Amino acid sequence: MGYVLLLVLGLLTTLGLWRFGRLRGASLQLALAALMVGGAGYALQGRPSLPGMPKAAGLRPAPLSLVKPRQAMFGQFNSADRWLIIADSYQSRGETAEAVGILRSALRAHPNDPALWVGLGNALVDHAGMITPAATIAYERARAAAPNHPAPLFFQGLALARSGERDKALTMWQKALRITPATASYRPFIAEGITALSAAPPPPAR
Template identity: 50%
Template sequence: MTGLLLLLLLALLVMAALFVAKVRGPALSLTAAALLFGGAGYALTGNPGLEGRPVASRPPLPSPLSLKGAREAFYGRFTWLDQWAILSESYAARGATQDAAGILRSGLREHPRSGALWSLYGNALADHAGTLTPAAELAYDKGIALAPDHPGPRFFKALALLRSGEAEAALPLLDELAENAPAGADWRPLVEGARSLAQASVDQPQAATGS
């Protein structure tokens, strides 16, 4: 709880500083959306009681939240998926992104009709390439086709688009997810945060050009 209060205080101080500096419009909206998105990720995965330790490497593709936290929000914890996902994430954390993708590819040989596993494979391929590649997009689309009623594959595809700088393409997917998200769903704050961030990214160039 203390960590959440400190995070809220920090967010308020940042917004106040920007307001005093007369930052307005899309820039202020983009900052607010980023803080919202980060706060949602922290609420799902943060543990301020853990001792600090240096991080060996960072994900090649920037992400505004923990992909592990998002995976757990959409697909749950302590499921059969963990045996593949946790091992893959451990390789990715060390910068071995090709091995991380290979683990999930092995999982797909055993579970070729798992929409969840295909979406995680898409994440791994995008992380390895540093952008959303045709192969990663194909993996996401396969996941969506296999699990058309599950929000996970569509969210991770939208997030990969957003992380790759394609906010305009991500926005329709996020709009649809936000519209159909149950009020109490664990993943709803992630969708709303990603949607706000995508909308602010789309609006900012338009405001700058006066269109």
């Protein structure tokens, strides 16, 4: 599953940072390196079937930055984005519990904002190193708030892929693609992710 994640995250981050972030040269290489270290570390060493166990902050895989794809799907410079930027700053320093706390506070003020629910789901996945029941609930709340928006399905699918659940991730992404407008700038982002994940071999049976 490590190679699946390397392939998918490499494709998604390259598309997102190049298309939406306009990063080039050394800046792009540095951003991709940071993302791939975090994703590949869990893909190669994570074991989602084991019960949860608290880990020292220094041993936890680096959080995966999802700022650019999230902003591409939900937009920027809105009330949710301001909260999400604060949470992103904590996540970038590995302070994942603080990021979760910020987003929970934001949701008390804006309980029906799908971008904040997606952000909380992502933050919970980064904090645990895998998808959890609490993260699943957050993504479900995002879908309830925006049933026709592909972003909640896309990010839940990515969380499943990061946790070794390839088939479930594919199902989520295929649903996301079906409800994505043909003219959406991020449609190729989802379509190419499906192609990459479909081509990868399934993880070995546990």
